[in-house]
Amino acid sequence: MFIQLEAFCVQPLTGREFCAGRPLVCTQPSRWQLQAFSRRQLSVRTGSTLRMSSAGGTVAADIDYRSVPDVLKEILRRKQQEVASLKAEVAQAGAEHPLQRRLDAAAAGQIPKSRQFSSAIRKPKGSISVIAEIKRRSPSSGLIAEIPDVRQLSDLYYNGGAAAISVLTDAAFDGTLDDLQTVVKHQQKFRGRYPGPCPVLRKDFIIDEIQIAEAAERGAAAVLLIVAAIGEAGLRKLLEATHRHGLEALVEIHDEEELEIAKAAGAEIIGTNARDLRTFNVDLNRCFELIGRYPPNVIPVAESGIHDVMDAWRLRDAGYSSILVGEALIRAAESSKLPSNAYQSSFNEAYGLLRAFTSKGSTKFGPISTTRIFGKGEGAKESLGYLEM
Numbered sequence: 001m002f003i004q005l006e007a008f009c010v011q012p013l014t015g016r017e018f019c020a021g022r023p024l025v026c027t028q029p030s031r032w033q034l035q036a037f038s039r040r041q042l043s044v045r046t047g048s049t050l051r052m053s054s055a056g057g058t059v060a061a062d063i064d065y066r067s068v069p070d071v072l073k074e075i076l077r078r079k080q081q082e083v084a085s086l087k088a089e090v091a092q093a094g095a096e097h098p099l100q101r102r103l104d105a106a107a108a109g110q111i112p113k114s115r116q117f118s119s120a121i122r123k124p125k126g127s128i129s130v131i132a133e134i135k136r137r138s139p140s141s142g143l144i145a146e147i148p149d150v151r152q153l154s155d156l157y158y159n160g161g162a163a164a165i166s167v168l169t170d171a172a173f174d175g176t177l178d179d180l181q182t183v184v185k186h187q188q189k190f191r192g193r194y195p196g197p198c199p200v201l202r203k204d205f206i207i208d209e210i211q212i213a214e215a216a217e218r219g220a221a222a223v224l225l226i227v228a229a230i231g232e233a234g235l236r237k238l239l240e241a242t243h244r245h246g247l248e249a250l251v252e253i254h255d256e257e258e259l260e261i262a263k264a265a266g267a268e269i270i271g272t273n274a275r276d277l278r279t280f281n282v283d284l285n286r287c288f289e290l291i292g293r294y295p296p297n298v299i300p301v302a303e304s305g306i307h308d309v310m311d312a313w314r315l316r317d318a319g320y321s322s323i324l325v326g327e328a329l330i331r332a333a334e335s336s337k338l339p340s341n342a343y344q345s346s347f348n349e350a351y352g353l354l355r356a357f358t359s360k361g362s363t364k365f366g367p368i369s370t371t372r373i374f375g376k377g378e379g380a381k382e383s384l385g386y387l388e389m
């Protein structure tokens, strides 16, 4: 049996950014994506109601939470195989392999530490920087955009005022290390300008030093270390390795316990991920709850589920120094089809969104004009795709 999923707008939506959320555009949601819809309280965010109907009747959102897969576990299993084959390849090539040379140089303490990433994203209270992400696909959203040329998007991010660029290099997100290297190289054209090239973050599931060597080899300035994936001992080890390789780490946490682990390990940049990587549910409130527990010397970053300018300003007012945004920017960039070189242009909605995120607006008065407005009428209906039962 197929169930059709629809979202009904019960209030007019005022701007495209307010309906850029995944539920309105996702096709063929799986069972656990549905769970994400209901948890994220679509109705609160957009004034829409999630309804499921089949053959005219309404079906209750009856979701079996036990069938929700642990997405992170699945990814980590694959990651272990990838790392094992990379290590075998390096071992076979011996001391001449570029990664082996890098590992040796790091072990000998020959690599100076760069502060590029932290200097770019650190902001005084009252301002916020954006780490703009290049993300083609995600396990929860499916395909977001093909992004045939990451160079154009990285130009757009630089021109829009992004402080840094995050590049997903994992296969589940259709990302590669070549993407990362291309962005690093292409950003070099901004050398000598103010600000200089955006430093690049390798966004992946790092479980071994060799992946840090790989990131450094391709020109990354920072790597993501996920506490939920590597635990306390793993974090200490990999944080040290990151510094040995001259890089910085964005340490990702999701709850109080993980924050304590990050603090104890001496993390300098800590990101609260509003998305639970085990289930992919997004709850931005996590960021507001945890900011009070950050130590004063750490750079606080809010990650995931940031869709509009009000999210950004509220996070800024709560004390975040930086926000990491992927899907909302990609969708905005892709939706601007005109003019033909829209990626270069300030007509691009992603450009407007980026500028608005970092502008000095106030949550009290709200945005006056951020990007071009695409109004949606009251009672508009969007299809969410079909679910096979």
Ligand SMILES: O=P(O)(O)OC[C@@H](O)[C@@H](O)c1c[nH]c2ccccc12
Residues within 6 Å of the ligand: 133, 135, 203, 204, 205, 226, 252, 273, 303, 304, 305, 306, 324, 325, 326, 327, 328
């Ligand atoms: O696309 P969003 O909702 O703006 O989220 C971006 C980023 O936070 C997300 O891609 C992310 C955060 N932590 C991760 C760890 C692995 C893969 C992806 C992620």
